Amino acid sequence: MTGSLVMRRVLMAVTTAIAASFVLFLLLDVGPDPLALLTNDSDLSAADAARLAHQYGWDQPFIVQWAHWLGNLLRGDLGISLRSGRPAAQMILERVPLTLAITLSALALSMALSVPIALVVARRAGSRIDTVASTIVVAMAAVPGFLIAILLQLGAVHLKSLTGTTLLHVSSAPRTNGIGDVLGHLVLPVVALGLLQTAGWVRYQRAALLETIGSEFVTGARAKGLRERSVLIQHVLRASLAPIVTLVALDLGTIVGGSVVIELVFALPGLGRLLIDSVEAHDVVVVLDIVMLQALAIVTATTVSDLVVRWLDPRAARM
Structure with a gap:
């Protein structure tokens, strides 16, 4: 490159x-x-x-x-809010940390779940495990994000009624009672957003892994007597990193859009909540700034992922 x-x-x-x-x-x-x-x-x-x-x-x-x-x-001047009269940049910066924490945590959770699941089902393609997992994944992909969030809330409330203990906070914004309180309010939103992405990612990664498993260099690695674990991790998974990186970048817009719904359901004061409030208040200054910043984030992520893919796969660099 x-x-x-x-x-x-x-x-x-x-x-x-x-x-x-x-x-x-x-x-x-x-x-x-x-x-x-x-x-x-x-x-x-x-x-x-x-x-x-x-x-x-x-x-x-x-x-x-x-x-x-x-x-x-x-120049970094995002204008003045029509409703509050405050600098739009200040209003946005106050909300960015929470949204960023939810988005990045959900991204990490989705990767941690989807890669191992896709590896297992691709390795056993056509088996009963593959059929069951594929059915579950398709069903999850059809469930709207807000419904996943609501079901998680109901599950947490039901768990409290059974145990008498509040293990997870299901509503309202995190207070300032320490890191434990903040994490308690973020667990369910992160899980909801992470599950929303995992279903689609498993299907995509399964297809990419199946293509890699059937390639000649993997067959050659097995013929050399390498252990199956080494073949999967060092050859199959490494060769499949490029499409996985591309998937994450292309799906960033979906993650950002999903975070808006999650913040609404869990009443979190993030960037998505500010966007909805600004739309309802006809505050076009703040709306335009937020949407433009989201577009910039997607363009940046796509560009970085494209460069990373070309670094990982020299064949792409010649295209």
């Missing part, structure tokens, strides 16, 4: 991010007028409405508004 390839991928990522910002801004522009929504929801005078329109540049042509917003974004 050469430096020119890295530069091309970075340039492509920057171009994609700029295009995404244009599309997002265009979608908001063709939607309802934010000033009209604010006027309908509050006792906003005509003078105040004109002042707000000038302050946020809504009296300018679309392309001027977009260029001004993009320039401010590059």
Whole structure:
């Protein structure tokens, strides 16, 4: 993998991010007028409405508004919330740690569950274990994320009624009673989001592992007398890392979207909760900032995964 390839991928990522910002801004522009929504929801005078329109540049042509917003974004200025009057960057930064903790923990849980399960079912393809596991995975993939979260909540409440002990917190935001209290509030959301991703990942990884197991170099490794454990870990799993990395990057958008639902069900004050509250309050400044930051995260993850795949698999670097 050469430096020119890295530069091309970075340039492509920057171009994609700029295009995404244009599309997002265009979608908001063709939607309802934010000033009209604010006027309908509050006792906003005509003078105040004109002042707000000038302050946020809504009296300018679309392309001027977009260029001004993009320039401010590059400088780290995310604007001022229409509802609270606070800097949008400050509001977002307050919510990022919780959402990041849930998302990364769920990602780690999904990988920890899906890779071993996929390895077992791929190794025994066509067996009863493979059939049962595939049936369970398909059924789980069909269950909505909010339903998984609600079922986990009900299970935790039922467990408390049986044991008389609160093992896991099922609602409300974590308080400041120490790390144990925070973890207690995050266990169920992380499990719900992790299970939501595990089902799809098992199917994808099973297919990738089956393709690798049937390859010639794996047959050659077995012919050399290597133990099956060594063949699976050192050859099969290592050769399947590239599609797994790609899967994680491509599924990041689903994880981010799923975290919004999970935060709503468990009443957690994360970035998803802020996004929904801002949509309901017609706070287009905060909505645009959050969606754009999520798009940037997805573009960045996709670019990094592409470079990692090309590093892991030299054949991809020549493509």
